[in-house]
Amino acid sequence: MTVDKAAAEPARTSLRTQIIVRGALRSLVIAALLCVASYYHVAGMLEEGVIEQLEQFIAERGRRDSEQFLQTERHHQAVEQALLEQLQAVPLATGTALFDDYFEPWPDGTWRTRRGWYDGLVFKDGLQHRGFTGFIGRDVELTPELRHRAALMAGLLDWYGSAWTATGQYINYFLSAPENLLLGEFIGVPYLHQVPADTHFPDEIFVASANETRNPQRQTVWTHFYFDATAKMWMLSSLKPVYLGDRLVATLGQDILLDEFVQRTLKDALDGTENLAFAADGSLVAYEPLLAEVQAAGGALKIDGARPQLQRIFTAVTGQSRRSGVVETEDAFLAYTRIDGPDWYLVNVYPKQLLQNKAMAAATVILGIALLGLLSEFAVLWLLIARYVLAPLRRFIRVTEKVGGEGLSALQGSELPRRRDEFGLLAKRFRETASELEASRQALLAANRDLDAQVAARTEALTQANQRLAMLAITDELSGLHNRRQFLHVVPLEVARLVRLQATPLWATLAILDIDHFKLINDCYGHGVGDQAIRQLGACLAGLHRRAGDHCFRLGGEEFALFASGDQVDGAKVEAFAGHVLEAVRNLVIEVPEQGATCRLTVSVGIACVQAGADLSLERLYKLADDALYLAKQNGRDQARIVLIRGSGDQAKTLELEVR
Ligand SMILES: Nc1nc2c(ncn2[C@@H]2O[C@H](COP(=O)(O)OP(=O)(O)OP(=O)(O)O)[C@@H](O)[C@H]2O)c(=O)[nH]1
Known part of the structure; x- marks a missing residue:
């Protein structure tokens, strides 16, 4: 068992760090996507809210700003109604008599109101009156009707004028008649006592604007607004012609202070937005960046192509059919409302960037909260991983490390x-x-x-098989003796050994045996008997030849060989040996089972006995023995022929013997 090297080494990176870092990176991406989604969601919600807020804001502003002008129109209607009622109801004589209470002739030929009506007086009614002046041109024919009307107009001005101017919204209030009569309360100024005698008010714009030629509908007329350089105030005039039947009997007029409106327009805007006001004919009324130019143009600064942004606003707003609402342009929401009376538009410009900034701020807060949440979540995760993952893992690592030692x-x-x-x-x-x-x-x-x-x-079986094979390789199967292969292997070794040991004269003896007429045995008794004869002869020869260093071979067929070595060899011994062999073979009884008989055999033997010398070799030995065998066969068989050679070379002495 070997220890896994990787397990034994400390980890190169922490599992916990990997999880946290990878988790944090993925969570950051998710948080960023959430932030983007939040941005668009918040922007959408804010847009709805802003549009609603703008609609409420502008509608409220429209109502409030319109109210001042509607109130003026209501004033005009009230005075008109009172004048017409009085003209019809008050007897001519009464009015005519009152005329002298109000007017007095001046040396310049004009009639002017008595000074007390401006400086202050206690009238017949016992009340204090003051504040207004009046003027009647010197060429005016003072008919009873005019005197009656002038007196009634003076009375109305006396009654209502100071109340109206006291509201602070009007700088003056005046009533004129087409005969060149003008009555008016001009705050702090006895204006009509100061004007020249030849003044002809019906030609003045603030009276003539309401004449039938310019105002055929006989409606309330609103002049252009303007900046009064003397009073340093923004103003607007409102004129209302009063007809008795088809006859113009008076014109009611007021100069309205617009300072408050202009200031409100400039200042009273939602945070980050700006207001502007313009007339339906395109005259700019109030717009902070162009205030000086509006003043310089006397209220007649037109919105045109020179100011493309304003022109886009003007086109977008005036194209709307609703009275107030919100129009979306490429870069802003335009909350617009019409203002009754002078027919103006008030517009609040809400840049989309403002909305985007708010959405971005909200998204940033959401991102911040999300990051905070993630941070705390990962801190908790850090601890949880340590406790529930790393600790058991480390135990696993320790245990696997122990495997090396303990298994x-x-x-x-x-x-x-x-x-x-x-x-x-x-x-x-x-x-x-x-x-x-x-x-x-x-x-x-x-x-x-x-x-x-x-x-x-x-292995053992193989060894045995090999040994068997080796044995088989050198053994003749039939006789059980060594075969020719072993003969050619062993005898040369023995001869060489004898040649090496020449110091003590040694002898090599080789006998070759051949069964006589063996063919006849086969032919007469069958091959089985022939084989049996070979087996028995083999056993016989092996039994005869038992000394160490003796060898017995079957060279093939019916031919056998015996080899022996020794030091005490002579002719007698060899003859005895040969005789012993011949006798042993003759005594063999071969069974012939099929015939229930026996047979016998003889052999012829050629023996070579050579004293070992330099010229000793197997070939020489074999030839000598084979030649001797040939002689034995030739000489009648069943005998042995012996060749005995003592010494070697030239000293060799040959002895030939015969044994029967
Ligand atoms: N049964 C049997 N016969 C064999 C074997 N080997 C050789 N022979 C026979 O031996 C006979 C040898 O015959 P020959 O060479 O004529 O010799 P011979 O008959 O013995 O006559 P001489 O040697 O001249 O006495 C042949 O018929 C062979 O078939 C064997 O292993 N078994």
């Missing part, structure tokens, strides 16, 4: 967590696997042992 049994140790979660399951699997591995190991060891035994047995 698989370490895996079954109690250090592995016993829990109900995946780690518990893993530990269980570890223990089970350890048991299985141990069982497998034991089985493997047993199998190895078994295999070793089998290999040993097979």
Whole structure:
């Protein structure tokens, strides 16, 4: 068992760091996507809210700003109604008499109101009156009707004028008649006592604007607004012609202070937005960046192509059919409302960038909260991983490191967590696997042992088979003697050994035996008997030839060889040996089972006995023996011919013997 190197090494990177870092990166991407989604969601919600807010704001502003002008129109209607009623109801004489209470002739030929009506006086009614002046041109014919009307107009001005101017919204209030009569309360100024005698008011714009030629509908007329350089105030005039039947009897007029309106327009805007006001004919009324130019143009600064942004606003707003609402342009929401009376538009420009900034701020807050949440979540995760993942993992690592020293049994140790979660399951699997591995190991060891035994047995069998094969290779199967192969192997070795040991004269003896007329045995009794004869002859020769260093061979067919070595060799001994062989063969009884008989055999033998010398060799030995055998056969068989050579070379002495 080897220890896994990777397990024993400390981890290069922390699992926890990897999880946290990768988790954090993915969460950051999600948070960024959430932030983008939040941005668009918030922007959408803000847009709805802003449009609603703008609609409310502008509608309220429209109502409030219109109210001032509608109030003026109501004033005009009230005075008109009162004048017409009085003209019809008050007897001419009464009015005529009153005329002198109000007017007095001036040396310049004009009639002017008595000074007390401006400076202050207590009238017949017992009340204090003051504040207004009046003027009647010097060429005017003072008919009773005019005197009656002038008196009634003076009375109305006396009654209502100071009340109206006291509201602070009007700088003056005046009533004129087409005969060149003008009555008016001009705050702080006895204006009509100061004008020249030849003044002809019906030609003045603030009276003539309401004449029938310019105002055929006989409606209230609103002049252009203008900046009064003397008073340093923004103003607007409102004129209302009063007709008795078809006859113009008076014109009612007011100069309205617009300072408050202009200031409100400039200042009273939602944060980050700006207001502007313009007339339906395109005259700019109030717009902070162009205030000086509006003043310089006396209220007649037109919105045109020179100011494309304003022109876009003007076109977008005046194209709307609703009285107030919100129009969206490429870069802004335009909250617009019409203002009754002078027919103006008030517009609040809400840049979309403002909305985007708010959405971005909201999205940033959401992102911040999300990041904070993620941070705390990952901090908790950091601790949880340490406790529930890293700690059990480290126990696993320790246990696997122990495997090297203690073996698989370490895996079954109690250090592995016993829990109900995946780690518990893993530990269980570890223990089970350890048991299985141990069982497998034991089985493997047993199998190895078994295999070793089998290999040993097979090796032994193989060795024996090889030995058998080796034996078979050198053994003649039929006789059990060594064969010709072994003869050619052994005899040269023996001869060489004898040649080496020349110091003590040694002898090599080779006898070659050949069965006589063996063919006849085969022919007469069959090959089986022939084989049996060879077997018995082999056993016989092996029995005769038992000394160490003696060898017995079947050279093939019915031919056998005997080889021996020795130091005490002479003719008698060899003759005795040959006789012994011949006799032993003659005594062999070969069974012929098929015929229930026996047969006998003889052999012819050629023997060469040579004293070892330099010229000794197997070839020489064999030739000598074979030649001797030939002689034995030639000489009648069943005998031995011996060639005995003592010495070697020129000193060699040959002795030939015959044994029967
Ligand atoms: N049964 C049997 N016969 C064999 C075997 N080997 C050789 N022979 C026979 O031995 C006979 C040898 O015959 P020959 O060479 O004529 O010799 P011979 O008949 O013994 O006559 P001489 O040697 O001249 O006495 C042949 O008929 C062979 O078939 C063997 O292993 N078994």
